Amino acid sequence: MNTWIEKQRYIIDFTISSLLRRKVKNIGLLALYTLIVFILASTMFFTYSIKKEASLILQGSPEIVVQKIVAGRHDLFPISYIDEIKAIRGVANVESRLWGYYYDSLVQANYTLLTPPSPKDGATTEAKMTTVVIDPNDPHAADVNTPLFEYDGAPIEPGTIIIGNGVARMRQIGNGDYMPFMAFDGKIMNQKVVGTLSSASELVSSDLILLNGDDFRKLFGMAPAFVTDVIVSVKNPSEVGMVAGKIKKRLHDSRPIIREEILRTYDSIFNWRGGMMIVIFSAAVLAFVIFAWDKASGLSAGERREIGILKAVGWETADVIQMKFWEGAMVSLTAFFIGVILAYIHVFFTGSIVFEPALKGWSALYPNFELTPFVNAEQLTTLFFLTVVPYTVATIVPIWRAATIDPDTAMRHTGE
Numbered sequence: 001m002n003t004w005i006e007k008q009r010y011i012i013d014f015t016i017s018s019l020l021r022r023k024v025k026n027i028g029l030l031a032l033y034t035l036i037v038f039i040l041a042s043t044m045f046f047t048y049s050i051k052k053e054a055s056l057i058l059q060g061s062p063e064i065v066v067q068k069i070v071a072g073r074h075d076l077f078p079i080s081y082i083d084e085i086k087a088i089r090g091v092a093n094v095e096s097r098l099w100g101y102y103y104d105s106l107v108q109a110n111y112t113l114l115t116p117p118s119p120k121d122g123a124t125t126e127a128k129m130t131t132v133v134i135d136p137n138d139p140h141a142a143d144v145n146t147p148l149f150e151y152d153g154a155p156i157e158p159g160t161i162i163i164g165n166g167v168a169r170m171r172q173i174g175n176g177d178y179m180p181f182m183a184f185d186g187k188i189m190n191q192k193v194v195g196t197l198s199s200a201s202e203l204v205s206s207d208l209i210l211l212n213g214d215d216f217r218k219l220f221g222m223a224p225a226f227v228t229d230v231i232v233s234v235k236n237p238s239e240v241g242m243v244a245g246k247i248k249k250r251l252h253d254s255r256p257i258i259r260e261e262i263l264r265t266y267d268s269i270f271n272w273r274g275g276m277m278i279v280i281f282s283a284a285v286l287a288f289v290i291f292a293w294d295k296a297s298g299l300s301a302g303e304r305r306e307i308g309i310l311k312a313v314g315w316e317t318a319d320v321i322q323m324k325f326w327e328g329a330m331v332s333l334t335a336f337f338i339g340v341i342l343a344y345i346h347v348f349f350t351g352s353i354v355f356e357p358a359l360k361g362w363s364a365l366y367p368n369f370e371l372t373p374f375v376n377a378e379q380l381t382t383l384f385f386l387t388v389v390p391y392t393v394a395t396i397v398p399i400w401r402a403a404t405i406d407p408d409t410a411m412r413h414t415g416e
Contacts, residue, residue: 008326011319015326018306030335037339037387038346042354044379045347049371055263062231063240065257066247074255076226084250085232090243092235096227098216102181102209107170115213116156158212162195166206184221191215232256290394308406317404328395332388340383348373 019026066085068077077096085094098115156162161179168174173193181189197205217224234243244256307320346352348371 008322011323012326015323015330018323019327019330026331030331033331033335033387033391034339034342037336037383038342040386041340041343041383042346042352044383045343045375046352046371048376048379049347049374052374053371059259061259061262063234063237063259064232064244064247065229065262066232066251067229067255067257068251068253069255070253074229076222077229079225079227081251081254082230085230085247088243088246088250090235090239090246092233094230094232096230098213098222099228100216100220102219104171109170110207111167111209112207113209113211113216113219115216116210156210156212157194158214159190159192160194160212161191161215162197162210163193164197164205164208167209168193168196181219183219189215189219321400324395328392332391336384336388339387340380344373344375347371 066077066081068075068081079096082094082096085091100113102111102113103109104111163173163179171179173179175193175195177193178190179193181191183189191211197208197210211219216222232243232247234240240258244258247254247256310320310323311317346354352371
């Protein structure tokens with residue numbers, strides 16, 4: 001055993017010196033390899049972390065959201081439906097909501113406008129309120145807005161608004177400033193900014209604006225007999241699916257959406273975005289594998305001469321293969337670890353500035369938030385098999401062919 005270890009140590013020492021003799025060529029290979037690992041690792045780390053972040057946030061979303069559907073599209077929800085839902089056995093509470101989208105032509109961005117529910121009689125304004133907004137109209141769910149946030153429950157006065165940090169940055173406004181809105185009838189409504197939402201919730205509240213219910217109806221021309229949708233809480237959590245089915249049977253033009261469906265939607269969104277990025281960059285991985293094959297099979301005259309000399313002085317074919325194996329392992333593992341470390345810094349310390357537009361999905365209002373690092377053995381193992389294994393496989397056959405070269409031929413034809 002000690003003899004084998006000593007032999008491997010000598011081979012590794014020789015491999016290091018061989019790599020240093022061709023430092024320019026190997027540094028170029030290492031840089032390209034590191035770039036490939038960096039791209040794939042960044043995509044994977046960002047996708048997994050934002051999925052984890054979204055799943056934790058969405059755990060506080062409503063148990064059931066009920067919308068009215070007309071011709072497959074989201075329509076206004078009649079308040080008269082609320083009593084029918086309350087009459088269903090197992091329903092604990094039904095709460096109406098007002099929310100919608102407003103396009104700001106000045107900055108070419110869409111805002112999500114939401115009226116928080118008024119505190120119930122006897123309730124304290126300190127109670128935290130969590131809500132979620134779902135847009136079912138996009139078949140890919142790529143434009144789903146989820147203003148999930150904490151709000152202290154204090155009523156919003158008419159003529160005032162509370163804005164998300166993305167809106168504040170985009171419009172360069174803050175507390176005390178006025179923000180104009182064009183109502184459905186062409187009239188201008190100037191709303192005073194009285195607060196901004198916490199930066200801790202910016203992942204889901206960057207484009208959010210909270211306003212009074214009367215102002216909301218005046219802005220969009222919505223009649224008092226309608227709301228946007230309702231949220232339903234269930235007495236027994238295990239009966240959520242059953243209650244949703246009862247709502248659908250009683251209100252045939254409704255669409256009940258349970259929390260698990262919301263979680264699956266967001267999971268598929270980020271899986272789709274991350275998958276698209278990996279598919280796009282898989283062409284680069286394939287090109288790198290081809291490059292690795294060409295490098296291993298296209299030996300230079302100096303490399304042929306080196307192998308010939310080694311075999312002439314007593315090295316066996318297995319020794320040459322081991323030397324080339326250690327050479328490839330040093331390059332691949334060095335590139336792997338450097339690429340992973342750089343990707344970690346890129347995603348969790350710089351906000352993934354390179355892939356931010358493709359993976360976050362906002363068209364204009366990009367939230368500023370710090371992702372909680374979420375890296376596990378599964379990610380690293382998957383990344384290892386995506387990067388190190390293809391390089392190793394691509395070099396095995398060419399290395400074996402190089403190791404079986406006749407020493408006399410190698411030293412005679414060094415110019416080939």
